[in-house]
Amino acid sequence: MPKTQYTKTALKEAIAGKLQRHFACEVEDATKDQVYEACALVVRDALTEHMIETQNEVERDGERQVHYLCMEFLVGRSLRNNAYNLGMLDALTAALKDMGFEMADIFEEEADPGLGNGGLGRLAACYMDGMATDGVRGTGYSIRYEHGIFKQKIVEGQQVELPDSWLSTGEVWQIPAMDETREVKIGGTVDTYFDDNGKLVVNYHDYTPVLAVPYDMPISGYGTNNIARLRLWKAQSPIALDMKLFSSGEYLKALEKHALAETISMVLYPEDNHREGQSLRLKQQYFLVSATLQDICAKHKAKYGTLENFAHKHVLHINDTHPTLVIPELMRILMDENDMSWEQAWNITSQSVAYTNHTVMPEALECWPVSLVQELMPRIMQIIYEINERFCKELWNYFPNDFQKISKLAIVADDTVRMAHLAIAGSFSINGVSALHSEILKERVFTDFYKIYSSKFCNVTNGIAHRRWLCEANPELAELIESKIGTGYRTHPSELQVLNNYADDKELLDKLGEIKRHNKQRLADYIKEHNGIEVNMDSIFDVQVKRLHEYKRQMLNILHIISLYHKLKDNPDMDFVPRTFIFGSKAAPGYAVAKKTIQLINSISKMIDNDPAVRDKLKVVFLEDYKVSLAEIIMPAAEVSEQISIAGKEASGTGNMKFMMNGALTIGTMDGANVEICEAVGKENIFIFGMETPEAEALAASGSYEPMVIYQNDPVIRRVLDQMIHGFGDGVDYTDIANLLLHGGNGGPADRYMSLKDFASYAEAQERVSQTYRDQDQWNRMALINIANSGRFAADRSIAEYAQNIWRVKTNFAF
Numbered sequence: 001m002p003k004t005q006y007t008k009t010a011l012k013e014a015i016a017g018k019l020q021r022h023f024a025c026e027v028e029d030a031t032k033d034q035v036y037e038a039c040a041l042v043v044r045d046a047l048t049e050h051m052i053e054t055q056n057e058v059e060r061d062g063e064r065q066v067h068y069l070c071m072e073f074l075v076g077r078s079l080r081n082n083a084y085n086l087g088m089l090d091a092l093t094a095a096l097k098d099m100g101f102e103m104a105d106i107f108e109e110e111a112d113p114g115l116g117n118g119g120l121g122r123l124a125a126c127y128m129d130g131m132a133t134d135g136v137r138g139t140g141y142s143i144r145y146e147h148g149i150f151k152q153k154i155v156e157g158q159q160v161e162l163p164d165s166w167l168s169t170g171e172v173w174q175i176p177a178m179d180e181t182r183e184v185k186i187g188g189t190v191d192t193y194f195d196d197n198g199k200l201v202v203n204y205h206d207y208t209p210v211l212a213v214p215y216d217m218p219i220s221g222y223g224t225n226n227i228a229r230l231r232l233w234k235a236q237s238p239i240a241l242d243m244k245l246f247s248s249g250e251y252l253k254a255l256e257k258h259a260l261a262e263t264i265s266m267v268l269y270p271e272d273n274h275r276e277g278q279s280l281r282l283k284q285q286y287f288l289v290s291a292t293l294q295d296i297c298a299k300h301k302a303k304y305g306t307l308e309n310f311a312h313k314h315v316l317h318i319n320d321t322h323p324t325l326v327i328p329e330l331m332r333i334l335m336d337e338n339d340m341s342w343e344q345a346w347n348i349t350s351q352s353v354a355y356t357n358h359t360v361m362p363e364a365l366e367c368w369p370v371s372l373v374q375e376l377m378p379r380i381m382q383i384i385y386e387i388n389e390r391f392c393k394e395l396w397n398y399f400p401n402d403f404q405k406i407s408k409l410a411i412v413a414d415d416t417v418r419m420a421h422l423a424i425a426g427s428f429s430i431n432g433v434s435a436l437h438s439e440i441l442k443e444r445v446f447t448d449f450y451k452i453y454s455s456k457f458c459n460v461t462n463g464i465a466h467r468r469w470l471c472e473a474n475p476e477l478a479e480l481i482e483s484k485i486g487t488g489y490r491t492h493p494s495e496l497q498v499l500n501n502y503a504d505d506k507e508l509l510d511k512l513g514e515i516k517r518h519n520k521q522r523l524a525d526y527i528k529e530h531n532g533i534e535v536n537m538d539s540i541f542d543v544q545v546k547r548l549h550e551y552k553r554q555m556l557n558i559l560h561i562i563s564l565y566h567k568l569k570d571n572p573d574m575d576f577v578p579r580t581f582i583f584g585s586k587a588a589p590g591y592a593v594a595k596k597t598i599q600l601i602n603s604i605s606k607m608i609d610n611d612p613a614v615r616d617k618l619k620v621v622f623l624e625d626y627k628v629s630l631a632e633i634i635m636p637a638a639e640v641s642e643q644i645s646i647a648g649k650e651a652s653g654t655g656n657m658k659f660m661m662n663g664a665l666t667i668g669t670m671d672g673a674n675v676e677i678c679e680a681v682g683k684e685n686i687f688i689f690g691m692e693t694p695e696a697e698a699l700a701a702s703g704s705y706e707p708m709v710i711y712q713n714d715p716v717i718r719r720v721l722d723q724m725i726h727g728f729g730d731g732v733d734y735t736d737i738a739n740l741l742l743h744g745g746n747g748g749p750a751d752r753y754m755s756l757k758d759f760a761s762y763a764e765a766q767e768r769v770s771q772t773y774r775d776q777d778q779w780n781r782m783a784l785i786n787i788a789n790s791g792r793f794a795a796d797r798s799i800a801e802y803a804q805n806i807w808r809v810k811t812n813f814a815f
C-alpha cells in the first residue's frame with residue numbers, strides 16, 4: 001500500500017498551523033513543549049485517518065481479528081516512532097531545523113508513558129508494532145492508568161518512589177471514543193432462577209456500576225497504512241455525585257462512592273513477576289476484561305445479529321493470566337445475555353481464547369481467594385464453580401480415582417481460584433515464550449495438563465520491535481547496515497544475515513567500532529549529567545538493566561565487582577582491562593531485598609569513585625529511573641549484555657535481544673532466549689557460563705546446596721562477603737544481604753538463586769570477556785555476527801508465528 005509523501009515544506013506549514021490554532025502563537029514565539037504538541041497533532045492527523053481506513057477495511061472484509069489483552073503496555077514515546085513509520089522522520093527533522101529546533105530536543109518533551117513494569121508490558125507494545133506492520137487486524141486492550149510505574153529517584157543511595165503523571169504530554173496520542181463507553185458491574189449480589197419457559201434469569205442487586213470509557217491510541221506500522229489500535233479503558237463513576245446522600249448531610253460518603261469507582265484506573269501495580277493479592281487489582285482485571293468483551297460482543301452483534309460465529313471472527317489472546325477472567329465473562333455474556341446453553345457457550349469460549357504463560361516463578365502464579373471473587377463478581381464465581389466441576393469430571397476420565405491428582409489440577413481448591421488452571425481449561429492454545437521455557441512448562445510446571453492436552457501446547461519465542469530498537473534508537477548503525485545490505489531488513493529482519501558476509505571486512509568492523517564509540521560518548525555524557533561521574537571511554541561498557549529481582553541475580557554481578565575491586569586494591573598496577581559497570585533497575589516498593597540491593601550498588605559505586613587507586617579502571621554507575629526512553633540510549637552504547645539469571649527461571653528475556661541487535665556481546669547463562677541467542681551466533685560469539693537448568697533444578701531439589709561451604713573454601717568469596725558485613729565506608733550495614741546468602745531468610749534457603757555456586761564460572765567468563773576485548777578486531781567481528789544473526793528475534797517473526805500457528809489469521813510477513 002503506498003503511503004502519503006510528506007515534504008519539509010508541507011510539514012512546516014502544518015506545524016505552524018497547529019501552533020496558531022492551538023496555542024495562538026507564531027513559530028518564533030513557540031516553546032519546545034508547544035512545538036512538540038504541534039508536531040504530535042500533525043502526526044496524529046495522519047494516524048487517525050489511517051485508523052479509520054483500517055477500521056473500515058476490517059468492517060468490510062469481516063476477517064478474523066486478534067484482540068490482545070494485557071494489564072500492561074509499555075509503549076514508550078510515540079512521536080519519533082510514528083514519524084519513522086510514516087516515512088516522515090527526515091522531513092520532520094529538516095522542517096524543525098528550519099524553524100530553529102533540534103528534533104532530539106523536541107522528542108525529549110514527550111513523557112515516556114509507564115503503563116507497564118518491564119518485559120511483559122514492553123513485549124505487548126512490541127507486538128502492537130509487529131501486528132500493525134505485518135497487516136494483522138489487531139487491537140490491544142489495557143487500562144488507562146492515571147499513574148503508570150512510579151518515577152524512581154535515588155536519594156542517598158536509596159530508591160524513592162514518586163508518582164508519574166504522564167498524561168499531560170501523552171494525552172495527545174489518545175482519541176476518546178465516548179460513544180463506546182461500557183458499564184461494568186462490581187460487587188453486589190445475584191439471584192438466578194429459571195422462568196416458566198425454562199430460561200435462566202439473572203438478577204443483579206446492590207452492585208456498583210463503573211463506566212469504562214475508551215481512549216484509542218493508533219499504533220502505526222512501518223511502510224503501511226495499517227493501524228493497530230490500542231484501546232485503554234478509563235474508569236469513571238456514572239453518578240456525578242450521589243445527591244441523595246449529599247443532601248442528607250453525608251457529604252464524605254457521597255464523595256467516597258464517586259471516588260471508589262474512579263480508583264480502578266488510578267494506578268498501575270508496581271510488582272513485576274509477583275502476584276498482587278489486593279482487591280483493587282482484581283477489580284482492575286475484571287474491569288479490563290468485562291469492558292473489552294462487552295465492546296467486542298456489542299460490535300459483533302451489531303454486524304452479525306448473533307454471537308454464534310464469534311470464534312470464527314475473533315481470537316482473545318491473554319498475555320499472562322491477569323486477564324483470565326475473559327473465560328467466565330464470555331460465558332456469562334453468551335449464556336445470560338444471549339440465551340446460549342452451557343455447551344454452546346463453552347465451545348465458543350474455549351475456541352476463542354489463547355493463553356501465553358510468562359513465568360514459572362511460584363510466587364508469580366496467580367491465585368485469588370474464592371471469597372474475594374465472590375464478593376467482587378458473584379456471577380463470575382458461580383460460573384467458575386461450574387467450569388471447575390465439569391473440568392474435574394473430565395479429569396476423572398484421565399485419572400480415575402486419583403483424588404489427589406484431581407485436587408492438584410482443579411481450578412478451585414483450598415478456597416482459591418487458580419488462574420493458570422482456569423486459563424488452561426478454557427483456551428485452545430497455551431504457549432511459552434522461548435524454546436527452553438516452553439519445554440519447562442510441558443515437563444515440569446504443567447506436566448499433567450500436558451499429558452491430557454498435548455496438542456494445545458506450543459512455543460513462540462519472544463521478539464522485539466527492531467525498527468524501534470535498532471533503526472530508530474541507533475540511526476548510525478542502521479545507516480551503516482543499509483549502506484551494505486539495503487533497507488529490506490526493515491520489513492524482512494532475517495536479511496540482516498547478509499551481514500555475515502562482512503565478518504572479515506576490516507573497514508566495516510572499524511566503522512562498527514567507531515559508531516559504538518559515538519553511542520558510548522552519548523551515554524557517558526548522560527552519566528556525567530545525571531550521576532556526576534566521569535567514565536573512561538576506553539573501558540568496557542558492561543550493562544545490566546532490567547527489573548531488580550533476586551532470580552535475575554544482580555547480586556552475582558555485584559559479588560564479582562567487589563572481587564575485582566579487591567584484586568585491584570591488592571595490585572593497583574596490574575594489567576587490567578578497564579570496566580564500567582552500568583546498572584538500571586526499579587525495585588517493587590514492597591520488595592525489601594531488591595531495594596537494599598539498589599542501595600548496595602550505590603554504596604559500591606561511591607566507594608570506588610572516591611578511590612583514586614582504582615577509579616580509572618573500575619567504575620560502577622547506577623542510572624536512576626530505567627524506562628524505555630533510557631533503554632533507547634543505553635542499548636546502542638552497551639558492549640557487554642548481562643543476562644545472568646539462574647538457569648530455568650527467566651522465561652525468555654527481551655533485553656538480551658535489544659543488546660544483541662545493537663552489537664553488545666552477551667555474558668549469560670543457558671536460560672530463556674539466551675539459549676537461542678547462543679544457537680544463532682555460535683558458542684564462540686557469546687560468553688556462556690554457569691549451571692544449566694537440569695543441574696540447577698536438581699541441586700535446588702536435593703536440598704544439599706550449602707553456600708557456607710563455598711564461603712569457607714573460596715577465599716575470594718569469603719573476602720567479598722566479609723566486606724559486605726564490614727560495609728563500604730558509608731556507614732550502611734549489609735550484613736542482612738550477606739546473611740541471606742549464607743544462612744537464608746524470609747522463609748527461603750540460603751542463597752536461593754545460587755549466586756555463590758555460579759560465581760567461579762562467572763568470574764572465569766568475565767575474564768574471557770576482558771581478554772577478548774584486548775583484540776578490538778576480534779571484538780568487533782563478534783559484535784557484527786551478533787547483529788547479523790539477530791533478525792530472528794524481531795517481533796515481526798514472533799507475530800508471524802502467532803498468526804500462522806495460533807491465531808490462524810493472514811499476515812503480510814514472509815519468513
Ligand SMILES: *Cc1c(COP(=O)(O)O)cnc(C)c1O
Nearest residue numbers: 118119546627628631653654655
Ligand atoms: C526490554 C525492557 C525490559 C525487559 O528486560 P529483561 O532484561 O528482558 O528483563 C524491561 N524494562 C524496559 C524498560 C525494557 O525496555
